[in-house]
Amino acid sequence: MTDLTRASAAELADLMARGETTSREITTALLERTEAVDGAVHSYLHVDRDGALATADAVDRRRAAGETLHALAGVPIAVKDVMTTTGLPTTCGSRILQGWVPPYDATVVARIKAAGLPILGKTNMDEFAMGSSTEHSAYGPSHNPWDLDRIPGGSGGGSSSVLASFQAPLATGTDTGGSIRQPAAVTGTVGTKPTYGGVSRYGLIALASSLDQAGPCARTVLDTAMLHELMAGHDPLDSTSIDAPVPPIVEAARRADVRGMRIGIVRELTGEGFQAGVQQRFDEAVQHLVDAGAEVVEVSCPSFTYALATYYLILPSEASSNLAKFDAMRYGLRVAPRDVDDPSAEQVMAATRDAGFGDEVKRRIILGTYALSSGYYDAYYGSAQKVRRLIADDFASAFERADVLVSPTAPTTAFRLGAKIDDPLAMYLNDIATIPANLAGIPGMSVPSGLADEDGLPAGFQILAPAMADDRLYAVGAALEQRLHAVWGGPLLDRIPDLLASAPTTPMATPHADATTKGA
Amino acid sequence: MSAGDTEALMGYDDVLAAYDPALGLEVHVELGTNTKMFCGCATTFGAEPNTQVCPVCLGLPGALPVVNAIGVESAIRIGLALNCEIATWSRFARKNYFYPDMPKNFQTSQYDEPIAFGGHLDVDLEDGTVFRVEIERAHMEEDTGKSLHVGGATGRIHGATHSLVDYNRAGIPLIEIVTKPIVGAGERAPDVARAYVATLRDLLKALGVSDVKMEQGSMRCDVNLSLSPKGSGVLGTRTETKNVNSLRSVERAVRYEMCRHGAILASGGSILQETRHWHEDTGITTSGREKSDAEDYRYFPEPDLVPIAPARDWVEELRATLPEPPAQRRKRLQAAYSYSDLEMRDVLNAGLLDLIEETVTAGGSPAAARKWWSGEVARRANADGQDVPSYAAGLGVGPAQVVELETLVTSGRLNDAMARQAWEGVLDGEGSPTAVADARGLQLNQDSGALETAVDAVIAANPEVAEKIRDGKVQAVGALIGQVMKEMRGQGDAAAARALILSRLGQA
16 A cells, blocks of 8 residues: 555545545645654644645545546645745744734645645745755754754755655745755755746745745656646736746656757856765766766856855845835734833834844845945945846856756755854855856756765755756756666655654654744 | 924025025826726725725735736826836836835835936916926836824824824825926026926826826925025025925925025025925925935835836827827917907916816807806805816706807897806706796896887986987997896896987987
């Protein structure tokens, strides 16, 4: 009998279609898994048991009645807490939104609901998606199921760990500088940042509007493609949404054909600064693609040297403005200043923002406010926009020589919790390989490349494609996955330690259950 | 306001002797679109607070703006009507500052890439000259919510115990129209300011893009003013006076600030660059927040919206929809109607031109149209605090009634005094002019025998006057006509009476 918690979304969909299981059975199995392991992993900020089961039952009834359903109907999903969900708390990992229950659904969430996927809960994240480890979540970090002392990546560490700990087969993510791809890399899962504008941003609590992009997270390339297809497409509520057909991504994932494809290795994103085991798995993966019929070229993108600096001017600038709305006036936390009788609105705003935002958020608001201020704008924000153009130009010329570009997703495997929390620059460097795609608006994917020899932890293989050519990611990702599964004798996650064997018998102290359900 | 707030003022003529004024006018116009600038919420004025709101205009986390196409179209038409260039590529920008009635704590506006720029508007001044006001730019933005400060004596934030915020207005489309510095107006500066705003109001009304009601805040004016030593050509430090919400106030505020600046400068002081508030009741300005370099809006291009690049053929299509410029139309109609300058001014001041034009179109004569729309109805509208068009519309009285009334006169059924009575009846809601005339028994006495009897009696009773007329002093006939009318209890035909008197006295 299939372990419903380990099956892929595609397999679960087949099982339901064949009448061998029901959405209720699957949903119940996953909720039980969460009860067993999430005390240790802390993927969720909020679990919606009743809502998930109600959706599951509704789908089961419709299926029994012979209705035509979406391919993924009845397959449960976890939603990153950056997305608004009617009736479910949405905190974005921040104290300032504690207890806020949105009155509307993000477009992505509305599509998930319309397709009949039970929403299991809201996953943990770095506060306002600022971070690479979930350590900046106001509700405590998530843990990497490969090693609970290590980070699950960020900001989407809740979504990556929920997949790697078999609490859900699908999850949503958002990627501003790598928040889907880097968590996928360090947990041995798959994640795609679509072309900017490919998936609606409506209802995503904005970090940096020109960089944010929602995308799919799963354990297989095909599942990722199926979820991507569900999420994607034009949305009139998002002015930056692309009004064009979604590329044939599911078909590309099924065909897994890279014959004749030119794979470009980006010189600036390999070698020095990358962990030996990560580099080794990357080199082997490239060889597998060559074996599958692809051709390798080396390309150079000299402006990438400035990508991190550019990113850390544009992101904080936009974030400082996007986060201005959290002012205690209409929703969320409201804190009265100490020792002030009859405080003014401005004093309440200041006290609330002081109490409600964490250090990393404050750091970036200050950076962005500075970069945009009069007299500095041209030197900082203005220059950054020019470099951004150069980075896009580098990609354009690289894509003249190659159909896709590849690199390791992150320079290292998962680092230990606490290792970089006091060194923001070291933390930022984790995103060195993922950031250029966000600056240029092109799509990127991370697929597992294996375990690094020195620490036995997962490494990720990043694939980048030109804007609107997301299907190429899936062709390459699926081809690599096929070859590696053959080598490994099954998915990489088959090798993950058994959490129930190694986890502490008592749940770890996590404040999330209380912290996020108040006022719900 | 307490007396302590009153500042020293210099005499207006003294100001002009020593200084040249420079003006800058910023006018905000609320567009009359059905929905808001960036969401689908309704824009009805006066709705219950916070009933016309949604995640977008409340600035809820995750919500995104979508541009109102009619808003853009209106902005382009306004730009074209102001003789501006229309940008081939234009972007929105965020203007960042914290204020409780601004949901996102930034205003979506335009900064260095406005939709329209570099135009002009010619305005007619009281002295008959035409003054050209150069337009710097016209750009699109959204309105803020509205704060109501409760518990204080004055409704101001100081002294209030709490504030209520109505977000219905948040996100209403605004066009901000900014002039270049207006120099060289000299003593006419207050007149130029008033005439500019009045002309702009007429233009926007003719475009049909806004109801331009200054009293309801759908058109708001900020007045920038500075003085420079006469002939120096160097712009002085300016103040920005807000809340100037009537044409008369615009004129008064300019004059007041000129006199206030003059007093400060003449005493060796310097002008503080600041925002000032205009007080309609007392006719003075008071200091608002200080506008210093510290106020930094950190503008940057709005990343949630895509640039606007209006196609040239669309712009030309919109140009073809522009109405005749109001000034040109006024000149054309004045000539066509043969109104004197004085008559025309009265017609314009009372806002009657549209009604008169409609009445003429419906078959009335320009003279009768002007006469009937400016007399009794104007008095009543004024007493009711309304303008004539809306007052008449409220009564259901329009051009058709005036045409009917005029026909009753020209057909000889009513004389002028009777027509006035009939018109009063119409305004009293007694029905059409004919119905009122019937009900009140208004009918000229067309019995020639009765007229002859009355005329002969009056001539007999006034031999001296009759003698004068016989001697050629024809103008004396008026006195006799009056008496004939009296004899006939107002129902005589004055023209017939005149003809008969003159004939009897050998002057016909």
